[in-house]
Amino acid sequence: MSPLRKKATMRIKMTISELLKSGAERLKAAGIDDAEYDARCLAEYALNCDYFALRLDFQKELDEKAVEKYFSLIERRLRGEPLQYILEEWEFMGLPFKIGEGVLIPRPETEILAEFAFDFLKKKNDPIVFDLCSGSGCIAISVAKLCPNSTVYAVEKSDAAFNYLMKNIELNGVKNVKAVKGDVFDKTILFGIAPDLILSNPPYIRSSDIDGLQSEVKKEPITALDGGEDGYDFYRVIASDWIKQIKSGGAIAVECAEDQTEYISGLFSEHASDVKAYSDLSGLPRGVIALI
Secondary structure (H helix, E strand, C coil), rough: CCHHHHHHHHHHEEEEEHHHHHHHHHHCCCCCCCHHHHHHHHHHHHHHCHHHHHHCCCCCEEEEEHHHHHHHHCCCCCHHCCHHHCCCCEEEEEEECCCCCCCCCHHHHHHHHHHHHHHHHHCCCCCCEEECCCCCCHHHHHHHCCCCCCCCCEECHHHHHHHHHHHHHHHHHCCCEEEEECCCCCCCCCCCCCCEEEEEECCCCCCHHHHCCCCHHHHEEEEHCCCCCCCCCCCHHHHHHHEEEEEECCCEEECCCCCCCHHHHHHHHHHHHHHHHECCCCCCCCEEECCC
């Protein structure tokens, strides 16, 4: 039995207030950012309730089973397992997505792609969208919800990620997302279909930088992070094989690292009339949009 488990079970019963305080203190002592938030999320998950319910019952005494379940989750977090994997679900654009080992965790900055898609597509009739390297399907499904007249093709190679993509299509009840099991490096995928818009948050971290990532980030699939020697492998194939399929008057929008926008803009400018970088809410360059 680990020292943490021993400490957690020394006192069999705890109130919700005591449970939250103890969990947050342990996470904070381990140097975990947002320790109080993580402790609260894990309590909601362990006790199967929302924070409002927790607050109403702050002085409620929990039994041994509930306390042990909570601290087993705390232990997983202390071992570096991402909070989102422990919770098995995360929100993106206000929608729920099943998340776990083998799929990239949706991040707030990626919502910019879905927001751009909505603005770009809202005046188009029955638009076609490609979401390349779809992962959990967070972009594809969000766009399908925002633009119910669209048809969104979500392309994903990884078996594990594709499984989550299918679960999330069902979870969110979208009928206008078509999951495509395939590799974006395969020129035959979706050949002959002309999209109005291509979206992608592909792997873009340089191979040599992978080892230096935070340990928690390295819990996510390397195939969803590693963009090749210089980080541009996926952008080059998108520029050479995919952009030419886009309809006249269409567009492409991709996420990238803040130091990659200039190079990617150069790749896309060979095929587009108007190319520009966009920034996230903190003002950092986050991706590239090109109009065809």
